[in-house]
Amino acid sequence: MTHVLVVDDDPGITRFFQRFFAQRGVATSSAHTVEEFNLQLEKEFHLALVDIRFGPVDGVQLINQITRKHPHCAVIAITGYASVKTAVQAMKAGARDFIEKPFTDIDQLQRQLGVYLKQPDPNRDEDDPWPDLCPILRKIGMICSANSPLLPILRIAMRIADSDIPILILGETGVGKEQVARFVHEASSRQNNPFLAINCAAISDTLLESELFGHEKGSFTGATETRQGLLELANKGTLLLDEVADMPVRLQTVLLRVLEQKEFLRVGGRSPIRSDARILSATNRLVDQLAAEGTFREDLLYRLDGIRLEIPPLRYRKDDILLMMRDFLKRQDFPEDHVSPDVERYLTAYAWPGNVRELNQALRHAMALAGNGPITPEHLPARIRHAVEGCRQDRDGFSWDQDLDQLTKRILQDWLQKKDCTLEELEQTLKQLNREVLFRVVEHLWFKYQKDKSKVCKVLGINERKFRYILYELRPDRGDSL
Ligand SMILES: Nc1ncnc2c1ncn2[C@@H]1O[C@H](COP(=O)(O)OP(=O)(O)OP(=O)(O)O)[C@@H](O)[C@H]1O
Missing domain, CATH: 3.40.50.300 (P-loop containing nucleotide triphosphate hydrolases)
Structure with missing residues (x-):
């Protein structure tokens, strides 16, 4: 039987959902306090509805906890009308969707939640894992x-x-x-x-x-x-x-x-x-x-x-790189098995400062050089080979030297392009470089530990408050995204 967890400190809301789901033959448990939430977290459920204003606790944190502990459970954020921005933050933390209070349109609620209550279809097309997004x-x-x-x-x-x-x-x-x-x-x-x-x-x-x-x-x-x-x-x-x-x-x-x-x-x-x-x-x-x-x-x-x-940089989207490669070659009628496994290693180790555009250019280049034969690393543009071969990589294959080299070059080039480069401006540029490097470190750890804030903080040896502070200090424009 499908089981739903409703996390809301307002008993009126949990009662509402208990009735709503009971009418649809779905079992519901509720959590009104953090203690109740912690108890429920140990149980199994298929869908969780979480109020993002859960008393003194940030509901986004609760969503994070659920998605880490139950990766297959769909989480829906419950939000007040005025806080769509916060709801979006909840989706960044792993919520699949959000629903807005008050719930006046029951049919709309049924449509929205019904999708998550369906049992998985055994005939589902594996190439179509998200029927809503895939057609687009x-x-x-x-x-x-x-x-x-x-x-x-x-x-x-x-x-x-x-x-x-x-x-x-x-x-x-x-x-x-x-x-x-x-x-x-x-x-x-x-x-x-x-x-x-x-x-x-x-x-x-x-x-x-x-x-x-x-x-x-x-x-x-x-x-x-x-x-x-x-x-x-x-x-x-x-x-x-x-x-x-x-x-x-x-x-x-x-x-x-x-x-x-x-x-x-x-x-x-x-x-x-x-x-x-x-x-x-x-x-x-x-x-x-x-x-x-x-x-x-x-x-x-x-x-x-x-x-x-x-939009996350391509270097943090290694599976996308390989999918894009296969799709690109398929579109050019190039046999997929004509690519040496080493090429995949190069493509996923490179930092791609020009992102998808650069990847497409590199594949075009490699195909042209390979002719009818298989694509091997020698067919990749020299800058990619040199960057990958000459760089130090961490245990995940992430190439710090490459990424930070390119970053340094870009920032210093920007500085050189300014007409009158004063010492003061150089100082500012170096400060910016410092901030960017630090941000890259945080960003890297963020993706490496799958957005587990507490793990990232542990590695950095700071608490979560300090973590947020550092992010906003470093890059106020990006703090939201991490
Ligand atoms: N997820 C993707 N799947 C397939 N192709 C993609 C994807 N993302 C980008 N591309 C392709 O990469 C190229 C660059 O994409 P796009 O122009 O959208 O990037 P951009 O971030 O807007 O670039 P710029 O900063 O130069 O404006 C385009 O040819 C686009 O079709």
Whole structure:
């Protein structure tokens, strides 16, 4: 018999669920206190509903405990309407979904929870482990393995796809931010309308303005006819502002006004235009730092940053690397068994600073060199071979030298590109480097110990409060994601 655990300090809520599940032939246990929770944790259950405001205790911690002790148990967070952000944090901690109090729509609750009460289907297609996500992944050609740290992010994306919460997608270059934006679009009821993206870093201030908002005929030299902008074209669909942190400051001000007033003017236009485009934004920059330095408007950041989806770097997604490799070769009709096992070792040991984009390039390179023969490590780009062969790896095959070398180079290169490099700036750059290295250490341990905060703290020799403090000190933009 299916067994559900309800963790809520409000007896009204536990009684409600006891009745709800009894009517559906499901046994329920409840926990109103931490002591009761600890007792229940030792028992077996298939589904747990956890209030994220559980008295003095952080419900997210309880979710963590359940998912570690019962990895196959689905956990659903219970949240008040105003705390969707916290619910998203709960999903980052391993909850599969969240339900919002008060429960007024019983049919909706039945639909949401019913999925988790079903017995596993013996005929289930093993290639389709998440029937809700897989059709979308297939449609957009996106790969995500069952163990991927990307999976909880996609679950969150799926859950908030139809809301109007602004989504800010963060992650290193080539990690799949645009793919995730497309996923949000496809998971929403906007899917049959356009999905458009614009790179805010790639074009000049005036061209970007005209691309975004359109222009009237004759509004500037070369404007020979009236053109709609992307905001207008994406009406009822989705517009991704890629590299949003690089948007020129003047346009940031215009965009903020447009988001506030919900209407805009074409360049040279007089009549306000309304667009029901859902705006998503993405960046690989440290956006909070830019806001603190004044290069990115804080009020605009606040507007765009309803919920952050942090896309994990490819080096923490080793199963994804192998799945992507197989998928790539399959699409090129390259026989899968034509790849030497050593290649897989190289691919999973490399740090992939250019993430998925770099992986695809490396596979293209290897295929071209291998011709009709099997792909061996010699066919991989030299930088990958050298990085893997020349580096020290820890017991998991993680290559610190490579990862930290690349990080150092990137940060110092950024510094060198500044026009007048003063000593003071160098000092700041080195401080930033220090922080980044420390953050990488924490990030690495976080994934290594499968997000078990207490284990990470033990290794670092600090308590959990200090851990949070360090994270926010190091990278306020990423503290949320760990
Ligand atoms: N999970 C994935 N499965 C399959 N392909 C992917 C995945 N993630 C990214 N890609 C591919 O990798 C390439 C880069 O992805 P994308 O443009 O989404 O990254 P990005 O983070 O937006 O990059 P940038 O920072 O340069 O804007 C694209 O060709 C995309 O199709």
